[in-house]
Amino acid sequence: MERTLYKHIIDGLEIDQVIRDHEYSMVSRHLHETYELYYLTEGQRYYFIERQTYLVKAGDVVLIKPNLIHKTSIAGESYHNRILLQIDRAFMDGVLKACGLENMETVYGQDAEILHIPEDKQPVILELFASMEREMAQKQKGWLTAVKLQLARLLLEVTRCPQITEQPMQNGTWNLVGTGHGENRIEGRTLTQEEQKKDSGASARLEKGRASTIWKHQKVNQVADYLGRHPETSESLEELAKRFYISKSYLSRIFREVTSFTVNEYKNVSRIKKSQQLLLHSDCSITEVSDLLGFENLTYYERVFKKYTGVTPLKYRKENGYSRSF
Numbered sequence: 001m002e003r004t005l006y007k008h009i010i011d012g013l014e015i016d017q018v019i020r021d022h023e024y025s026m027v028s029r030h031l032h033e034t035y036e037l038y039y040l041t042e043g044q045r046y047y048f049i050e051r052q053t054y055l056v057k058a059g060d061v062v063l064i065k066p067n068l069i070h071k072t073s074i075a076g077e078s079y080h081n082r083i084l085l086q087i088d089r090a091f092m093d094g095v096l097k098a099c100g101l102e103n104m105e106t107v108y109g110q111d112a113e114i115l116h117i118p119e120d121k122q123p124v125i126l127e128l129f130a131s132m133e134r135e136m137a138q139k140q141k142g143w144l145t146a147v148k149l150q151l152a153r154l155l156l157e158v159t160r161c162p163q164i165t166e167q168p169m170q171n172g173t174w175n176l177v178g179t180g181h182g183e184n185r186i187e188g189r190t191l192t193q194e195e196q197k198k199d200s201g202a203s204a205r206l207e208k209g210r211a212s213t214i215w216k217h218q219k220v221n222q223v224a225d226y227l228g229r230h231p232e233t234s235e236s237l238e239e240l241a242k243r244f245y246i247s248k249s250y251l252s253r254i255f256r257e258v259t260s261f262t263v264n265e266y267k268n269v270s271r272i273k274k275s276q277q278l279l280l281h282s283d284c285s286i287t288e289v290s291d292l293l294g295f296e297n298l299t300y301y302e303r304v305f306k307k308y309t310g311v312t313p314l315k316y317r318k319e320n321g322y323s324r325s326f
Contacts, residue, residue, distance in 0.1 A: 001020070001021040001022060002018065002019070002021075002022065003018070003019045003020075004016060004017070005018070005019065006133050006137070008133065008136040008137065010136065010144075010147075011088075011091075012087070012088040012090060012091025012092075013085070013086070013087055013088065013091050013147070013151075014034075014086040015083070015085050015086075015129075015132060015133065015136065017081070017083045017129070017133075018081075018084075019042075019079075019081045020078065020079070020080055020081075021078055021079045023074050023078050032066065032067070032086070033066045033067065034066060034087055034088055035063075035064070035065060035066060035086070035087045035088075035089065035108060036062070036063070036064040036070075036085065036086055037061065037062070037063055037064075037084070037087065037154075037155075038056075038064070038072075038085075039060075039061050039062075039082060039083045039084075039117075039129070040056050040057065040060050040062075040080060041058060041059075041081045041082065041126070042079065042080060042081035043058060043077060043079050043080025044058065044076055044077070044080065045072045045073065045074070046072065046073045046074070046075040046213075047072050048069075048070060048071045048072075048217070048220075048221075048258050049062075049064065049069070049070045049112045050068055050069055050070070050112070050228065051221060051224040051228045052221055052225070053217040053218075053220075053221055054114055055075060056072075056075075056114060059116055059117045059118075059119065059122060060114055060115065060116050060117070060164065061115045061116075061158050061161070062112070062114050063108050063109075063113045063115065063159075064108075064111075064112045065105075065108050065111050065112065066089075067273070068111055069259060069260075069266070069269060070112070071258065071259055071260045073257070073258065074213075075213075083129050089104045092148065092152065092155075095148040095149065095151075096152055099152050101152065101155070101156065107155050107159060113163055114164040115158060115159070115161040115163050115164065116162055116164050117158070118161065118162075121157065124157060128153060128154045128157070131150050132150045132151060132154075135147045135150070216254045216257070216258065219244060219246060219251075219254065220254055220255050222244060223240060223251065223255060224259065224266065226243075226244075227240075227266055227267050227270050228270050231270040231271040231273075231294075232271070232292060232294040233267070233294065237251065237252060237263050237264070240263060251263065269308060271293045271294070271295065271304070272305055272308045272309065274293055275289050275290075275301075275305065276309075276316065278292065278293075279316060279317045279320075280317065280320055280321070289301075290302075301313070
């Protein structure tokens with residue numbers, strides 16, 4: 001089951017709320033120029049961001065800056081209810097400055113943050129979402145100003161909440177989610193021995209499935225972290241698989257399941273991000289940047305760069321205020 005409660009798209013802002021009760025995982029290659037705010041009201045999800053998978057629970061908010069690789073996937077039960085905002089920087093910078101919040105870059109702080117909304121504050125947050133939705137649906141006089149003010153209040157309330165540092169992986173092991181251990185009871189009665197046997201078998205299968213999912217995320221995180229730290233590597237898929245002690249075909253499959261990108265695509269994205277830093281903060285020529293990051297040749301580097309950024313390396317350098325140091 002999938003039900004969209006509402007969806008509104010205007011210039012500079014998208015908002016939608018969706019309830020799903022099936023094994024949904026984002027299938028698109030998720031890399032965009034907007035700021036994202038993901039609020040999970042019910043359920044729990046795994047959320048892969050750049051190099052790490054996080055466990056997101058009901059009441060958590062995920063803030064993601066532009067151009068970060070991210071993808072959600074099932075964590076335990078499939079049912080979840082989430083609200084998603086996609087915000088262009090230009091849409092909010094003016095009103096944020098007027099409210100004393102500077103701009104989207106400073107409001108969002110780190111590249112990605114996971115915050116928890118305290119239970120007593122959740123009704124306030126939900127009402128702000130609902131009020132924005134009503135304004136966008138009814139479009140009464142001054143509705144756009146009202147939406148921006150409510151969004152500014154929402155960002156302020158959210159960023160005041162405590163940041164979550166706990167991750168699914170702790171010292172190489174993962175905390176299983178919702179294991180359901182406890183007394184064998186249902187509907188106020190004790191289960192029969194036959195029911196307990198069936199329940200035990202189902203629980204064992206569920207635990208095995210969860211352990212497999214956790215191991216998959218853990219392995220992909222290791223590979224992603226390696227590629228993020230060594231974007232210049234020329235290692236093939238087969239060589240990476242050997243490095244991490246898994247088969248080539250299995251690595252290819254699970255990497256795409258968790259990140260939405262192939263290993264080679266992820267490697268290229270990591271290279272492009274590093275090259276953007278070098279283009280703006282070093283005196284390396286474009287050819288030198290290409291060589292440093294292991295691209296086969298300058299033509300290939302320029303083609304990949306334009307694919308992910310929409311401009312050539314030279315244009316990117318000129319448009320983003322590069323000045324040669326001496």
